[in-house]
Amino acid sequence: DQQVKQNSPSLSVQEGRISILNCDYTNSMFDYFLWYKKYPAEGPTFLISISSIKDKNEDGRFTVFLNKSAKHLSLHIVPSQPGDSAVYFCAASASYNTDKLIFGTGTRLQVFP
Amino acid sequence: ETGVTQTPRHLVMGMTNKKSLKCEQHLGHNAMYWYKQSAKKPLELMFVYNFKEQTENNSVPSRFSPECPNSSHLFLHLHTLQPEDSALYLCASSQATGASGNTIYFGEGSWLTVV
Numbered sequence: 001d002q003q004v005k006q007n008s009p010s011l012s013v014q015e016g017r018i019s020i021l022n023c024d025y026t027n028s029m030f031d032y033f034l035w036y037k038k039y040p041a042e043g044p045t046f047l048i049s050i051s052s053i054k055d056k057n058e059d060g061r062f063t064v065f066l067n068k069s070a071k072h073l074s075l076h077i078v079p080s081q082p083g084d085s086a087v088y089f090c091a092a093s094a095s096y097n098t099d100k101l102i103f104g105t106g107t108r109l110q111v112f113p
Numbered sequence: 114e115t116g117v118t119q120t121p122r123h124l125v126m127g128m129t130n131k132k133s134l135k136c137e138q139h140l141g142h143n144a145m146y147w148y149k150q151s152a153k154k155p156l157e158l159m160f161v162y163n164f165k166e167q168t169e170n171n172s173v174p175s176r177f178s179p180e181c182p183n184s185s186h187l188f189l190h191l192h193t194l195q196p197e198d199s200a201l202y203l204c205a206s207s208q209a210t211g212a213s214g215n216t217i218y219f220g221e222g223s224w225l226t227v228v
Binding site: 093101 | 144153161163217
């Protein structure tokens with residue numbers, strides 16, 4: 001049973017437009033959420049995180065939104081750039097078990113010119 | 114110099130071989146992790162070490178044997194693996210476990226192929 005789900009395996013967006021990547025979770029004890037970006041043949045790199053006490057966190061072109069009632073979070077990239085083309089993983093953890101990050105299966109984003 | 118370095122980046126081994134994956138972190142962290150990424154599956158946590166002590170073994174078969182001699186180094190010893198163990202093995206580190214808002218930083222991974 002997957003506790004963190006990324007239901008869209010891929011997303012294609014034109015350069016300059018907004019990319020929206022979605023993530024759903026089932027465990028109501030999760031209170032810390034992260035997004036990682038992964039290029040081929042490299043390890044995931046940390047992108048942005050959000051704690052459950054907030055509903056939005058922004059870092060440059062990247063914004064993460066958290067809807068606790070819907071158990072849903074999303075990553076917005078504005079404007080999208082070709083260099084953003086990568087696989088994006090959503091991850092979640094709970095305060096009682098912070099060393100156990102649960103990952104989604106990832107969404108492959110392709111930004112085309 | 115990247116924060117978490119893994120060697121080798123690629124490894125091909127036979128089912129009767131014994132090999133090891135090595136990980137070193139230069140971030141001053143106290144927790145280190147092994148993750149496995151198989152095709153079309155989420156990253157799976159294998160082992161967690163906090164201050165050199167193993168705190169998590171996520172039901173990993175004994176043919177995978179971790180070793181953490183100090184907070185900066187982590188090994189994964191491999192023996193009598195199966196072809197289905199072929200995957201990307203990722204090492205990671207974080208400040209420590211048990212802290213709220215724990216961000217984990219990954220190495221570039223070791224691609225393992227078992228033939």
